Amino acid sequence: MDNIIEVRDLVKVFDKEIRAVNGVSFDVKEGEIFGFLGPNGAGKSTTISMITTLLTPTSGKITIDGKDVVKSATQVRKTIGLVPQALTADDQLSGRENMQLQADLYDVPHDVAKERIEELLAIVKLQEAADRRVDTYSGGMRKRLELAEGLIHHPKILFLDEPTLGLDIQTREIIWEYITNIKKQSGMTVFLTTHYLEEAESLCDRIAIIDHGEIVVIGTPNELKASLGGDSIEIEVSESQECKNSLEKIPGIEAIEYKDGKYFLRTPNGDEVMEAVLAMIAEERWRIKNISLQKPSMNQVFLKYTGKSLRDDTTHMDKFAARTAAVQSRRRQ
The missing domain is CATH 3.30.70.980 (YebC, transcriptional regulation domain)
Structure with missing residues (x-):
């Protein structure tokens, strides 16, 4: 398979001293689910922000579908879809209205958007809730809506930043099923950042482990476990x-x-x-x-290459879930 993403010697420095990403290089093959696994503060979100044009690299080069991310940012944005870690849907609008807004932002023609919205609502099983305000949705329903929004313009690459963070295991498994089906049905490339070892192992064709802003190892789940x-x-x-x-x-x-x-x-x-x-x-x-x-387990792999168990680094997930719930509560007031 050809590379659809190529990252070379990527560096991001904040405040002239904080080196959040330190010379990262990797490729993502077209049609694969590529996982980015690492502890909190490892550089995952900074890297994905640079790849998706939200941050400008300090140095290095990123190419997406043959286009330079810095020089051709507008074209690159039309190629990718992004489901961010934070929930971004407007609580005061319905699910359908949020999707139409997203379609307008991507200049999807109205008649095409209408058809795609119905198709995507069916895929994520939100047809019955489509005309309800989003502030009535559960956390899992919101994530499914965000996933549908990221697909509205039929991107070649879908970026998922911690797509199941804070969700219960049953809802996580539902999201995993959607992601797997999206890949099978469309051949879309999926770039996934996660803290969940079982998520990375069950979904990803290949996994890159990042720590302290550097890639420490890349391979399939079986290759990584075999390295033990x-x-x-x-x-x-x-x-x-x-x-x-x-x-x-x-x-x-x-x-x-x-x-x-x-x-x-x-x-x-x-x-x-x-x-x-x-x-x-x-x-x-x-x-x-x-x-x-x-x-061999992925937790043992993570322990070998980072010196710590990822299970020891999950406190922030509870904080994130609590923070999200607090924001949603304030929005309803």
């Missing part, structure tokens, strides 16, 4: 139980470590090795307290 070195088996043994010599005879075990009464095995094929280990336990009658097989 395979599956791991943990065997907790009774005191004085010696197992290493026997374990070394089992094919497929690449590394054996022992610490505090536990053996840690590393293997590229955990299922097969686990069967062999269990057979040996039965045959040699080892005294075992516990045994477990662990597959």
